Structure formats: structure tokens, C-alpha cells
Amino acid sequence: MTTEQPTPTTVPATSAFVLTPEAKLVREFMKFQPGYFYGGGDPEAAGKWIVSHQRFHKLMQNDDIIHAHLSEACLRGHAAVWWTTYLDIHPELATWAEFRELFYDEFIPMxxxxxxxxxxxxxxxxxxxxxxxxxxxxxxxxxxxxxxxxxxxxxxxxxxxxxxxxxxxxxxxxxxxx
Structure with a gap:
């Protein structure tokens, strides 16, 4: 009595999802390990975060709007909630200068x-x-x-x-x- 072993079926190699060009750019940006910002009450940390992101974007030579969107991908916690709320009210794309000014207003009080x-x-x-x-x-x-x-x-x-x-x-x- 021989038992037949089931023949493995070949499953075509397909990706579960396809990365958009924007997602690929985010992935490339994250290789720089730009750091996350969580919000909170430390204006000095906020200032250092925004300057470090400006430096990374200069290295990547991004345009102004992409610059802002890549940095938004690094917001977490309170900072992410703040930005999501802002975008709910103002859905138009923010430039880096606008993002930076809004960020300063929120996390580094006047x-x-x-x-x-x-x-x-x-x-x-x-x-x-x-x-x-x-x-x-x-x-x-x-x-x-x-x-x-x-x-x-x-x-x-x-x-x-x-x-x-x-x-x-x-x-x-x-x-x-x-």
C-alpha cells in the first residue's frame, strides 16, 4: 500500500499590495531614520525635529509639497492627531513653509x-x-x-x-x- 503524497501546487508570486510612488518615496525617506515627533510640551525637541527634517529633505532634494508630506508621515501621538485634525479642516496640500509655520505655532508657542x-x-x-x-x-x-x-x-x-x-x-x- 502506497500513500500518495500530495503534489504541491505552485502559487504565482504576487504581491499582496503594490506600493504607490508616494509610498516608495516614504520608504526611501525612512531609510534616513528621520525620527518621529509625538508632540508634547518640549519646544526644544520640536525645534530640533523640524530642523532635522529640513536637513533630510535637502539631502533628498524634494519639492516643497512632498517635503511636507514626508514629514507628516513621521508624526505620532498628539502630533499626528493635531495634523489629521488640521487636514480635516484644510484638505489642500500644504507646502513645507506652511507645514513648518503651523508646526511652530502648535508646538513652539509664540x-x-x-x-x-x-x-x-x-x-x-x-x-x-x-x-x-x-x-x-x-x-x-x-x-x-x-x-x-x-x-x-x-x-x-x-x-x-x-x-x-x-x-x-x-x-x-x-x-x-x-
């Missing part, structure tokens, strides 16, 4: 941005190393582009806060850039 801009205007090197000063300068500059939006003004505000001995040494060697 009084915080004004305080950070004031910190920028008052920033001095003091006891910081030059690298620490530069890091703080760059962080605060993000909230002060309305007063330091040109290259000349950025240099002016940077040099204004640097220790005088460093400025004197820099001038004596003829440095022309920061």
Missing part, C-alpha cells in the same frame, strides 16, 4: 519663540568655549531669522557675541569667514 529670539539677541560667549557658543548661536538663530536672515547679519550677530580676544586674533590673521 512666547517661547520670542524668548528664544531675545536669548539670541543677548547671546554672548561668556564662559562658553567657542564651540559651545557656536552651537548655542546656531540653535537660537533658527528662531531669529526675522532679525538675522542675511549672511551679513548672521556674521554680525555671531561676531558681536564672541569674546573680544578671539575677535582681535581673528582680525589680526585676516580671516574673512566664520
Amino acid at each position: 512666547q517661547v519663540r520670542l524668548r528664544l529670539r531675545g536669548d539670541f539677541m543677548a547671546l554672548r560667549q561668556g564662559n562658553r568655549s567657542l564651540m559651545q557658543y557656536m552651537e548655542r548661536y546656531r540653535y537660537l538663530l533658527r528662531f531669529s531669522m526675522d532679525v538675522a536672515g542675511t549672511k551679513t547679519l548672521k556674521i554680525y550677530y555671531f561676531v558681536r557675541g564672541v569674546d573680544e580676544q578671539i575677535v582681535d586674533a581673528t582680525v589680526s590673521i585676516g580671516a574673512t569667514t566664520i
Whole structure:
């Protein structure tokens, strides 16, 4: 008595779903590990998140609207609810500039941005190393582009806060850039 083994049937290799071009772009973007934003009350984390996303988009050379949509894919928790609610009311596509402004309004309140801009205007090197000063300068500059939006003004505000001995040494060697 022989028992016949069932012959396996060949199932054609088909995908359960097909990725749209947009989904493929999101997948490529996620390879950069751009990080998620959950919302909450930490304006500094919000500022760092938006700047990191701007950097990733620059690397990918996305257009303005795709830039915003890729970042929305990284919103979670309260931040995702906020954006979904916004889109329910305003379904038109948001540009990156619009997304960033709305994001700042929601997660970095105006009084915080004004305080950070004031910190920028008052920033001095003091006891910081030059690298620490530069890091703080760059962080605060993000909230002060309305007063330091040109290259000349950025240099002016940077040099204004640097220790005088460093400025004197820099001038004596003829440095022309920061």
C-alpha cells in the first residue's frame, strides 16, 4: 500500500499590495531614520525635529509639497492627531513653509519663540568655549531669522557675541569667514 503524497501546487508570486510612488518615496525617506515627533510640551525637541527634517529633505532634494508630506508621515501621538485634525479642516496640500509655520505655532508657542529670539539677541560667549557658543548661536538663530536672515547679519550677530580676544586674533590673521 502506497500513500500518495500530495503534489504541491505552485502559487504565482504576487504581491499582496503594490506600493504607490508616494509610498516608495516614504520608504526611501525612512531609510534616513528621520525620527518621529509625538508632540508634547518640549519646544526644544520640536525645534530640533523640524530642523532635522529640513536637513533630510535637502539631502533628498524634494519639492516643497512632498517635503511636507514626508514629514507628516513621521508624526505620532498628539502630533499626528493635531495634523489629521488640521487636514480635516484644510484638505489642500500644504507646502513645507506652511507645514513648518503651523508646526511652530502648535508646538513652539509664540512666547517661547520670542524668548528664544531675545536669548539670541543677548547671546554672548561668556564662559562658553567657542564651540559651545557656536552651537548655542546656531540653535537660537533658527528662531531669529526675522532679525538675522542675511549672511551679513548672521556674521554680525555671531561676531558681536564672541569674546573680544578671539575677535582681535581673528582680525589680526585676516580671516574673512566664520
